[in-house]
Amino acid sequence: MSSKRLRCFVVGCKNEHISRHLLPTSEPLKTRWITFIFEGNVPPNLPKCVYVCANHFTPHCFVNEGQYKAGFAKKLILKDGSVPTLRYPASPAEASTSTQSHRSRDVGVQTESSQLHSFVTQPSTRTFQAHHRSIGVQTTMSSFELSMASVSHTAVMSSTPLKTPSKRPHLDLEEEGYDEDTLDECSSILTAQETDVTFNHTSITEPKGLSAQASSPVQNISKYIVYETCIMELFELCPVCQRSCHVRSQRLGTFLRVEQLCHHCRFSRKWNSQPILGCTPAGNLHLSAAVYLCGASFFTLEKIFAAMKLQLFRYDTFRRHGRMWIEPAILHKWRNWQDEMLQQLTRRDKVIVGGDMRADSPGHSAKYGSYTMMDLETNTIVDVQLVQSNEVGGSYHMEKEGLKRSLNFLDARGVTLDCIVTDRHPQIQKFLRERNVNQFYDVWHIEKGISKQLEKICKLKGCEKLRNWLRSIKNHIYWTAKSSSNGPERVAKWTSMLNHVQDKHTHEDTNFPACLHPTRKSLNKNKWLTAGTLAYYKLEKVLSNKRILKDVAKLSPHYQTSSIGVFHSVILRFAPKNVVFPFLGMLCRLYLAALHYNENAGRPQATTAAGQPLLKVQATFRYMDDLLDLIFDQVFVDPVPYADEVLRIPIPPALCPEDGRLA
Numbered sequence: 001m002s003s004k005r006l007r008c009f010v011v012g013c014k015n016e017h018i019s020r021h022l023l024p025t026s027e028p029l030k031t032r033w034i035t036f037i038f039e040g041n042v043p044p045n046l047p048k049c050v051y052v053c054a055n056h057f058t059p060h061c062f063v064n065e066g067q068y069k070a071g072f073a074k075k076l077i078l079k080d081g082s083v084p085t086l087r088y089p090a091s092p093a094e095a096s097t098s099t100q101s102h103r104s105r106d107v108g109v110q111t112e113s114s115q116l117h118s119f120v121t122q123p124s125t126r127t128f129q130a131h132h133r134s135i136g137v138q139t140t141m142s143s144f145e146l147s148m149a150s151v152s153h154t155a156v157m158s159s160t161p162l163k164t165p166s167k168r169p170h171l172d173l174e175e176e177g178y179d180e181d182t183l184d185e186c187s188s189i190l191t192a193q194e195t196d197v198t199f200n201h202t203s204i205t206e207p208k209g210l211s212a213q214a215s216s217p218v219q220n221i222s223k224y225i226v227y228e229t230c231i232m233e234l235f236e237l238c239p240v241c242q243r244s245c246h247v248r249s250q251r252l253g254t255f256l257r258v259e260q261l262c263h264h265c266r267f268s269r270k271w272n273s274q275p276i277l278g279c280t281p282a283g284n285l286h287l288s289a290a291v292y293l294c295g296a297s298f299f300t301l302e303k304i305f306a307a308m309k310l311q312l313f314r315y316d317t318f319r320r321h322g323r324m325w326i327e328p329a330i331l332h333k334w335r336n337w338q339d340e341m342l343q344q345l346t347r348r349d350k351v352i353v354g355g356d357m358r359a360d361s362p363g364h365s366a367k368y369g370s371y372t373m374m375d376l377e378t379n380t381i382v383d384v385q386l387v388q389s390n391e392v393g394g395s396y397h398m399e400k401e402g403l404k405r406s407l408n409f410l411d412a413r414g415v416t417l418d419c420i421v422t423d424r425h426p427q428i429q430k431f432l433r434e435r436n437v438n439q440f441y442d443v444w445h446i447e448k449g450i451s452k453q454l455e456k457i458c459k460l461k462g463c464e465k466l467r468n469w470l471r472s473i474k475n476h477i478y479w480t481a482k483s484s485s486n487g488p489e490r491v492a493k494w495t496s497m498l499n500h501v502q503d504k505h506t507h508e509d510t511n512f513p514a515c516l517h518p519t520r521k522s523l524n525k526n527k528w529l530t531a532g533t534l535a536y537y538k539l540e541k542v543l544s545n546k547r548i549l550k551d552v553a554k555l556s557p558h559y560q561t562s563s564i565g566v567f568h569s570v571i572l573r574f575a576p577k578n579v580v581f582p583f584l585g586m587l588c589r590l591y592l593a594a595l596h597y598n599e600n601a602g603r604p605q606a607t608t609a610a611g612q613p614l615l616k617v618q619a620t621f622r623y624m625d626d627l628l629d630l631i632f633d634q635v636f637v638d639p640v641p642y643a644d645e646v647l648r649i650p651i652p653p654a655l656c657p658e659d660g661r662l663a
Contacts, residue, residue, distance in 0.1 A: 440557070
C-alpha cells in the first residue's frame with residue numbers, strides 16, 4: 001500500500017463525534033488501522049474512505065478534546081500517529097448496518113423510508129456548529145444530554161442558504177372541521193412531551209437572556225418569521241455521515257413538524273417548530289388569542305397571511321379556540337374585575353351612575369343592544385348588558401330591558417344609587433319614575449335637539465341675525481345645568497336668555513332676578529334682537545316650549561354621559577357594526593372593550609419634556625397580558641370550571657342560522 005495521505009473519517013453509528021482529518025501515515029501504521037477495523041479480515045478492495053469510531057481512541061489521541069467538550073469545536077482532530085486501542089463489541093445487526101454503509105456511498109440519492117424511528121429529539125449546538133463562530137446566533141442546549149452510546153442524534157444548524165433537496169415529500173394536514181378528538185389520529189405528529197427550540201440574536205457570550213426566555217411561559221417567548229427553505233436546509237444532510245437524508249414535513253396551521261431519516265447510518269430525528277400543549281400547537285392558540293383579544297378580524301388576518309404566503313389555520317379552528325379557551329378566560333377576567341369594583345361601590349353611601357344604550361345598527365332594525373352602566377365619579381364601566389331584539393319583541397324595547405337588567409344586578413349586589421344620568425328616552429323616563437329612581441338628563445342630548453331646531457330657523461328670511469347667538473345659547477344651557485341647585489332655578493336661568501338677547505339683564509323670576517355678568521355698554525347695537533320680530537318669535541317658541549322647560553328642570557348638575565359615548569367608540573374597535581357576531585362572541589367583545597376602557601380611562605395626561613400636555617396619550621394593554629397568562633396557565637390546563645361560567649349565561653336563540661359566520 002502506498003504511503004500517500006489517508007483521509008480518515010472518525011465516526012460511529014452510535015456516536016456523534018465527527019472528525020475529518022488528513023492524516024499522513026506510513027505503511028505499517030496504515031496496515032495496523034485496517035487490521036483493527038476489520039478484526040483481521042481485511043477485504044481485498046478497500047474504499048478510499050475508511051471509517052473508524054472515536055470510541056476506539058483514548059482521550060490523549062485528540063488535539064482538541066477540551067474545546068470539543070466545551071462546545072467551541074465542531075470536530076475532533078487526531079494527533080499524528082494516533083492508533084485505535086479500545087475495542088467495543090458490536091451487535092450483529094449493528095455490524096451488518098455498519099458494513100453496508102462502508103461499502104456504498106449513495107450521496108446523491110434519496111430513498112423512501114420503510115420505517116422511521118420514533119425518537120423525539122431536539123437540535124443541539126455541538127453537532128452542527130458552523131466552521132466559524134457566529135456572534136449573531138445563539139442556541140439552546142437540549143435537555144437531553146448527548147451520549148456516545150445514544151441511538152438518536154441531535155443537531156442544530158445555521159441558516160446559511162444551501163441547495164434544497166429536489167425530492168422532499170411534503171404533507172399538508174387540512175384542518176377544515178376537525179376537532180380535538182380528531183387530533184388523536186395525529187398522535188404520531190403531535191405529542192404532549194415535545195418541546196420547542198428557541199433562538200436569540202444576543203451574543204454567544206451572553207447566554208443568560210436565552211436561558212431565561214427558554215424557561216419562561218410559551219406566550220412570552222419571542223417568535224420570528226422563518227422561510228421554508230431556511231428550515232429545510234437544516235435537515236438536508238445527515239449530521240453523522242454528511243449524506244443526503246429522507247426528509248418529510250407535516251403542517252398543522254402555523255405548526256411545522258420535520259422528520260429526518262438517514263438510510264446510510266440510520267440517524268433519525270423529529271423537530272417541531274412550536275411547543276405542543278396537549279394536542280394543540282402553542283402558536284396556533286397564541287395567534288387565535290392575539291387576534292381575538294386585539295379585536296381584529298380573522299378574515300383580514302387571513303388575507304394578510306395569504307399575501308405573505310404565511311401558513312394559517314382555518315376559521316373553524318379559530319372559532320374552536322375561542323369557544324374552548326379564549327371566551328371562558330374573558331368572562332372570568334371580567335367577572336373578577338367586576339366583583340372588585342362592586343365591592344368598592346357597596347362601601348359608598350350614594351353612587352351616581354350614567355346609562356346609555358348602543359345599537360349595532362342605526363334605526364329600528366338593530367339585532368343587538370348593549371346597555372352600559374358607568375360609575376360617573378370614577379369614570380369606570382361597572383356593568384354591560386347585551387340584549388337581543390327577539391328577546392323583547394323588537395329593537396325599540398331593548399334599551400329599557402338593558403337598563404332593567406343592569407339596575408337589578410346592582411341592587412342584588414348591594415349598590416345604593418343616588419341618581420342616574422340618562423338620555424330622554426320616553427320608556428326610560430316612565431320606568432325610572434315607577435321605580436322611584438332619581439333621574440337626570442344628559443345636557444348634550446337636550447342641547448343637540450335645541451341646536452338642530454335653531455339651525456333651521458336661521459335659514460329663514462329675516463332670522464339671519466339669530467345665527468350670532470347660537471354659540472351663546474349652547475354655552476348657556478351647560479352653564480345653567482352646572483350652576484343651579486334645583487329645578488326652578490334651572491328654568492329661571494334658562495328663560496333669562498330671552499331677556500338677555502334684547503339687552504335686558506334684570507328678570508321677573510325671583511329664582512334668578514338678574515344676570516351675573518358685569519354691566520357694560522354695548523358697542524354693537526345691531527346684534528340685539530327686538531321683541532315682535534320673526535327671529536325673536538321663533539327663538540321664544542323654542543326656548544319656552546313646555547317639554548323643553550320640563551327637561552331643563554332635570555338637567556344633570558353632577559356629571560354627564562359623554563364618557564359613555566367615548567366608551568361606545570372603543571366598542572367599535574372590538575365589535576365593528578359591519579360585522580356579525582354570535583351572542584357570546586358579541587358579549588365577550590363588549591367585556592374586552594370595557595377592560596380596555598377601564599385600564600386607560602384614568603391614566604394621567606402625558607406631557608413633553610418642557611411640561612406641555614400632549615393631545616395623544618399612549619394606551620396600555622396590561623389586561624391583554626393577564627388574559628394570555630390566564631388562557632395558557634389556567635384555562636387550557638383545566639377548562640371545566642371556566643366553561644361552567646359560560647354555561648350559566650342565558651343565550652337567546654339566533655335570529656338566523658348563519659349568525660356569527662362573519663365574526
